[in-house]
Amino acid sequence: MNRIIILTPLVILLIICIFSLTYLLSGKDPNKPPSALLNKDVPSFDSISLYNAKETIKTIDIKNKKTLINFFASWCSPCKIEHPLFFEIRKKYPKLYLLGFNHKDQTADAKKYLEDDGNPYDFVGVDSDGLIALEFGVFGLPETYLINEDGKIIYKYMGPITKDILKNEIEPLL
Amino acid sequence: MSSLIGFLSLVFAIGINFYLILSRYIFKFKKQRFNFSIRLSSLLTLLSFFSLMYAYVTSDFSNYNVFQNSHSDKPLIYKISGTWGNHEGSMLLWLCMLSIFSFLFSFSKNIENNFQKLTLIIQAFLHILFGLFIVFTSNPFLVNSIFVDEGLGLNPILQDPGLAVHPPILYAGYVGYSIVFSIAIAGLFQNTDDEWLYVAKKWSLISWTFLTGGIALGSYWAYYELGWGGWWFWDPVENISLMPWIAGLALVHSLIMVRGEQAIKKWIVFLSILCFSLSVFGTFLVRSGILTSVHSFAADASRGIFILLIFFIITGFGFLVFLLKEPKKSNNLNLFFINKVSALLINNILMIIATLTILLGTIYPIIIEVLYNKRISVGGPYFNSTVIPIMIPGFLLMSIAPILSWQTNKINNSKKYVLGFIILSILVLIQSYFLDFNTWGFIGLLLGFWIILASIIAIFTSYKIKLNIKFFKIINPHIAHIGVGIAIVGITCSSVFQNELDFNLIEGDEFTVNGKTVLFEKIETTNQINFQALRGKFLYDIEKNLSKKIEAGKNYYPVSKMITSEAGILHQWNKDIYFILGDQKNNEWFVKVLINPFVSFIWLGVIVMMYSGLIAVTRR
Numbered sequence: 001m002n003r004i005i006i007l008t009p010l011v012i013l014l015i016i017c018i019f020s021l022t023y024l025l026s027g028k029d030p031n032k033p034p035s036a037l038l039n040k041d042v043p044s045f046d047s048i049s050l051y052n053a054k055e056t057i058k059t060i061d062i063k064n065k066k067t068l069i070n071f072f073a074s075w076c077s078p079c080k081i082e083h084p085l086f087f088e089i090r091k092k093y094p095k096l097y098l099l100g101f102n103h104k105d106q107t108a109d110a111k112k113y114l115e116d117d118g119n120p121y122d123f124v125g126v127d128s129d130g131l132i133a134l135e136f137g138v139f140g141l142p143e144t145y146l147i148n149e150d151g152k153i154i155y156k157y158m159g160p161i162t163k164d165i166l167k168n169e170i171e172p173l174l
Numbered sequence: 175m176s177s178l179i180g181f182l183s184l185v186f187a188i189g190i191n192f193y194l195i196l197s198r199y200i201f202k203f204k205k206q207r208f209n210f211s212i213r214l215s216s217l218l219t220l221l222s223f224f225s226l227m228y229a230y231v232t233s234d235f236s237n238y239n240v241f242q243n244s245h246s247d248k249p250l251i252y253k254i255s256g257t258w259g260n261h262e263g264s265m266l267l268w269l270c271m272l273s274i275f276s277f278l279f280s281f282s283k284n285i286e287n288n289f290q291k292l293t294l295i296i297q298a299f300l301h302i303l304f305g306l307f308i309v310f311t312s313n314p315f316l317v318n319s320i321f322v323d324e325g326l327g328l329n330p331i332l333q334d335p336g337l338a339v340h341p342p343i344l345y346a347g348y349v350g351y352s353i354v355f356s357i358a359i360a361g362l363f364q365n366t367d368d369e370w371l372y373v374a375k376k377w378s379l380i381s382w383t384f385l386t387g388g389i390a391l392g393s394y395w396a397y398y399e400l401g402w403g404g405w406w407f408w409d410p411v412e413n414i415s416l417m418p419w420i421a422g423l424a425l426v427h428s429l430i431m432v433r434g435e436q437a438i439k440k441w442i443v444f445l446s447i448l449c450f451s452l453s454v455f456g457t458f459l460v461r462s463g464i465l466t467s468v469h470s471f472a473a474d475a476s477r478g479i480f481i482l483l484i485f486f487i488i489t490g491f492g493f494l495v496f497l498l499k500e501p502k503k504s505n506n507l508n509l510f511f512i513n514k515v516s517a518l519l520i521n522n523i524l525m526i527i528a529t530l531t532i533l534l535g536t537i538y539p540i541i542i543e544v545l546y547n548k549r550i551s552v553g554g555p556y557f558n559s560t561v562i563p564i565m566i567p568g569f570l571l572m573s574i575a576p577i578l579s580w581q582t583n584k585i586n587n588s589k590k591y592v593l594g595f596i597i598l599s600i601l602v603l604i605q606s607y608f609l610d611f612n613t614w615g616f617i618g619l620l621l622g623f624w625i626i627l628a629s630i631i632a633i634f635t636s637y638k639i640k641l642n643i644k645f646f647k648i649i650n651p652h653i654a655h656i657g658v659g660i661a662i663v664g665i666t667c668s669s670v671f672q673n674e675l676d677f678n679l680i681e682g683d684e685f686t687v688n689g690k691t692v693l694f695e696k697i698e699t700t701n702q703i704n705f706q707a708l709r710g711k712f713l714y715d716i717e718k719n720l721s722k723k724i725e726a727g728k729n730y731y732p733v734s735k736m737i738t739s740e741a742g743i744l745h746q747w748n749k750d751i752y753f754i755l756g757d758q759k760n761n762e763w764f765v766k767v768l769i770n771p772f773v774s775f776i777w778l779g780v781i782v783m784m785y786s787g788l789i790a791v792t793r794r
Binding site: 003006007009010013016017019020021022023024025026130131134135 | 448462464478482486489493494496500541543730
């Protein structure tokens with residue numbers, strides 16, 4: 001009896017270590033989905049187009065559309081790295097609505113950036129004061145969100161997306 | 175250059191520790207030479223840490239770690255705190271603390287020579303484990319491969335004076351338990367006299383006091399920086415600091431029992447191993463990135479596996495020695511229906527149940543995710559409805575425990591306590607009748623005030639009041655419990671009786687908070703050294719001449735493109751008025767005002783507990 005009691009901590013230790021190890025080896029990255037927003041409704045936003053101040057985009061405009069929202073800026077160098085991937089996405093999934101939010105940027109700089117590197121977005125919204133990013137809980141640029149037809153956030157990624165992430169994590173959801 | 179010195183001294187320190195372990199079996203050092211080596215290795219570790227700090231202070235961006243986490247515009251204090259504001263540096267701080275504790279322990283007297291040596295050998299073993307971890311997976315002395323003249327900046331949320339000192343103090347608590355661990359293991363191996371229990375008591379009190387301070391600082395920071403109006407969120411990181419804290423509390427109390435009984439030696443050893451294991455486990459959870467929070471800097475699987483291995487080795491080793499070298503059976507406990515021993519025993523059992531409950535809640539999401547590939551989070555509701563009820567009987571018991579007898583089950587002056595309890599119940603009932611009645615509020619207030627009252631009755635009836643140091647040492651247990659009582663009152667009031675008001679305001683608006691008129695003066699933006707500040711300016715109680723200014727707003731840090739919220743808090747002795755500036759829509763600002771009654775009591779209670787922890791260190 002006494003021995004069993006003394007063995008308990010070792011058994012608990014073993015269980016904890018096995019689970020933790022499995023978790024670590026499974027390659028799960030807690031930085032990806034733990035957003036409080038996951039599976040929640042997309043925050044309401046209201047923004048104007050980078051090219052035409054009269055054109056607006058609101059939460060209701062992306063209803064019933066599968067939407068990929070990407071926060072970017074001309075000053076953000078990691079954004080430049082992921083940028084070409086959006087053209088690939090565009091080509092492969094023409095139905096997906098690509099919405100870019102230009103975060104805390106000068107209009108002229110942003111336009112030049114999209115001219116030089118190309119514009120993969122269906123719509124480029126302006127988030128000059130960062131309020132939309134605040135609503136989304138954007139931590140740093142770039143950040144990418146996938147919203148389903150019901151207006152729920154089903155995926156979030158912090159940092160530049162890569163080919164692997166696109167293939168293994170985003171495409172299965174598309 | 176400083177990076178090179180830092181790295182070399184780190185490697186040398188680890189080397190010396192290897193040499194020390196070998197020395198026990200091969201070289202057979204004399205005491206002086208042994209102590210010299212251990213101190214040298216400690217000093218080298220310190221040198222390593224200070225060279226990293228020097229690199230931060232001088233903004234030496236040729237060091238990759240400095241480049242990643244610092245910026246030349248930062249004020250000096252955040253350059254210094256930047257040293258441990260990142261994964262690599264904080265692990266070095268951890269090692270540094272370990273060295274400091276070994277260093278101090280090598281000076282302690284009244285310990286048998288061989289015993290001290292064995293304890294330090296175990297410390298050297300721990301030093302090697304963590305040292306290798308730093309060298310192989312978290313080296314803060316890597317050279318930056320590109321030439322830069324500016325750094326990437328420290329996470330703005332960490333740029334706060336309270337948080338600058340929080341990690342060293344917390345680590346002093348965590349790592350302090352390493353000495354307790356080593357002492358206990360050495361005690362198992364040598365199994366001689368029980369002198370080591372007194373040594374363990376001193377060190378566990380020191381660690382516990384630091385841990386208390388560290389947790390309180392973190393909590394206070396969360397209160398004014400995160401802008402959610404609360405100070406405890408049952409965040410995984412908070413939980414893992416709470417576990418060794420509760421286990422440490424149980425340990426300190428068990429060590430008091432040594433005076434009377436012997437049979438709990440086994441239990442003490444168990445708790446000593448548990449405390450340090452929980453500290454290392456906490457480090458693993460945070461550093462592996464298994465949990466996300468402000469504390470997890472970067473997720474890296476190899477780091478996680480390495481530190482899991484360390485956790486496994488330390489804890490496995492500890493409990494294995496415990497299994498094989500079980501302390502000798504000694505006389506049975508002297509248990510009566512209610513005496514000091516049984517009260518302490520019950521309190522110990524409750525604390526361990528609470529610790530396990532928190533442990534379960536903290537690792538449950540990991541287990542579920544492994545088994546079902548589903549992410550869940552266990553939050554406040556689980557912990558509030560399990561941990562608090564478990565602790566309540568313990569709180570009730572602690573109000574009278576210090577005056578119970580070691581041997582008999584008689585309480586002196588029991589009538590006074592009964593009378594005091596009845597009067598107090600009536601008072602609290604009347605109070606809660608006038609405010610909204612709330613069960614938890616009622617229980618919490620009654621419990622908190624009862625602990626304070628019973629301790630005061632005990633002080634006045636059981637001792638002759640004298641105003642000298644010796645008297646304060648004697649009544650110290652009561653003082654500690656009064657601290658807990660004060661904290662419970664604060665916790666209850668601030669959580670149960672919190673009041674929330676929401677406003678949509680334009681500049682120049684007047685509104686009423688708590689019966690006082692508040693003016694929303696204006697919104698102001700200013701440029702500070704390393705951030706832009708947006709502040710809503712409020713004047714509280716404008717009818718009086720001495721109206722108070724409150725500023726609430728946000729900071730924008732251009733280097734890291736981050737926004738932090740800055741709550742505006744008006745501290746009064748009986749309440750905090752907590753302003754949060756929200757978003758702007760069509761010229762209207764969303765303003766949230768929280769009235770948190772008696773928050774200051776929490777911090778006061780913590781200070782009292784820490785005071786009595788320090789006093790207890792000096793008492794034998």
